[in-house]
Amino acid sequence: MITIGSRKSKLAMWQTLTVAEALNESGMETRINSMETRGDRILDVSIAKIGSKGVFTEELEEQLASGTTDIAVHSAKDMQSRLPDGFALIAFTKREKVNDVLVSRDGTIDLEDSSRPVRIGTSSVRRKALLRHYYPHVKTVEMRGNLQTRIGKMDSGACDALMLAYAGVKRMEYDDLIVMEFDEKTFIPPVGQGCIAIEASTSLDTAKLSRVRDCLNDVDSEVCLLTERAFLKKLEGAALYRLLVWRFWRVMRLFFMPVLPVSMDSRLSAEKRVVPGKMLKR
Numbered sequence: 001m002i003t004i005g006s007r008k009s010k011l012a013m014w015q016t017l018t019v020a021e022a023l024n025e026s027g028m029e030t031r032i033n034s035m036e037t038r039g040d041r042i043l044d045v046s047i048a049k050i051g052s053k054g055v056f057t058e059e060l061e062e063q064l065a066s067g068t069t070d071i072a073v074h075s076a077k078d079m080q081s082r083l084p085d086g087f088a089l090i091a092f093t094k095r096e097k098v099n100d101v102l103v104s105r106d107g108t109i110d111l112e113d114s115s116r117p118v119r120i121g122t123s124s125v126r127r128k129a130l131l132r133h134y135y136p137h138v139k140t141v142e143m144r145g146n147l148q149t150r151i152g153k154m155d156s157g158a159c160d161a162l163m164l165a166y167a168g169v170k171r172m173e174y175d176d177l178i179v180m181e182f183d184e185k186t187f188i189p190p191v192g193q194g195c196i197a198i199e200a201s202t203s204l205d206t207a208k209l210s211r212v213r214d215c216l217n218d219v220d221s222e223v224c225l226l227t228e229r230a231f232l233k234k235l236e237g238a239a240l241y242r243l244l245v246w247r248f249w250r251v252m253r254l255f256f257m258p259v260l261p262v263s264m265d266s267r268l269s270a271e272k273r274v275v276p277g278k279m280l281k282r
C-alpha cells in the first residue's frame with residue numbers, strides 16, 4: 001500500500017489521481033490523503049510577497065516526515081529549488097507542453113492590436129514582466145487562487161483574459177477557452193512548468209522507492225527537471241532577480257539554456273543564453 005499526500009485543489013487532485021492510477025495499474029494499492037496548504041489559504045497576497053519557500057509543500061512534508069504518507073504529488077513548478085533536509089524528489093512524470101496560454105470567453109481578443117485595451121489577470125512576476133515587455137498596452141490585474149476561482153473572477157468581470165500554464169488548462173479541460181498560445185521561446189516558462197514531481201522522505205523504504213520510481217519516472221523529463229532545478233539553485237543566490245530558465249538544448253555535449261532575468265517589480269532584463277555545464281558540475 002502506497003499512501004499519497006496531495007493538495008485539495010482540483011488540479012492537484014487530478015494530478016494525484018493520475019499518479020494513483022498509474023501505480024494501481026502496475027499492481028500497487030494506493031490511498032490518498034488530501035490537505036490544504038498555506039499557499040491555498042492565503043489568497044489575497046501574491047506568492048512573490050508571501051515568500052515562495054514551501055508555501056504549497058510544508059504541510060505535505062510534515063506527513064512525509066512522520067510516515068503518515070509515503071509520497072507527495074506536486075506540480076514541479078511549485079517546488080522550491082532547495083528542499084528541506086530529509087526530503088527528495090524521487091520521480092518526475094512525463095512532461096506536458098511547457099508553454100503559457102491566454103484564456104478568455106472572448107475569442108476575438110488580439111494582443112497584437114494595441115488600439116484595443118485588454119486586462120489580463122495574473123499575479124505572476126514572470127508573466128507580468130513578459131506582458132509588459134512584449135505587449136506594453138496590455139493592463140494586468142492581480143489574480144490568485146486555483147484555476148476555477150480565477151475563471152470565476154474573469155467571468156464576473158475582474159479581467160478580460162487570464163494568462164495560465166497550458167498544462168493546468170488542459171488538465172482542467174478548459175482547452176476550448178484558449179485564445180492564444182504564447183511561444184515558449186520568447187515567453188520562457190518557469191522551471192518545472194508542466195511536470196509533476198513526486199516527493200518522499202529520504203527514509204522511505206527503498207523497495208517502495210524503486211517501485212514508485214520504476215512506475216512513474218520519465219527519464220527525459222527527469223534530466224530536464226534536474227538540470228533546470230540545479231541551475232535555479234545555483235543562481236538563486238543572486239537575490240534581486242528571479243531567474244527563469246527553460247529546459248535546455250544540448251548541442252555537441254554542451255547544454256544551452258535560455259535565461260530571463262526578471263526583477264521583483266516585473267521588469268525584464270535582456271535575455272541571455274548561457275552554458276550552465278560548468279555550474280552543474282559539482
Ligand SMILES: NCc1[nH]cc(CCC(=O)O)c1CC(=O)O
Nearest residue numbers: 075077164165167168193194195
Ligand atoms: N501556480 C499554480 C500552478 N502550479 C502548476 C500549475 C499548472 C500545471 C503545471 O505547470 O504543471 C499552476 C497554474 C498556472 O500557473 O497556470
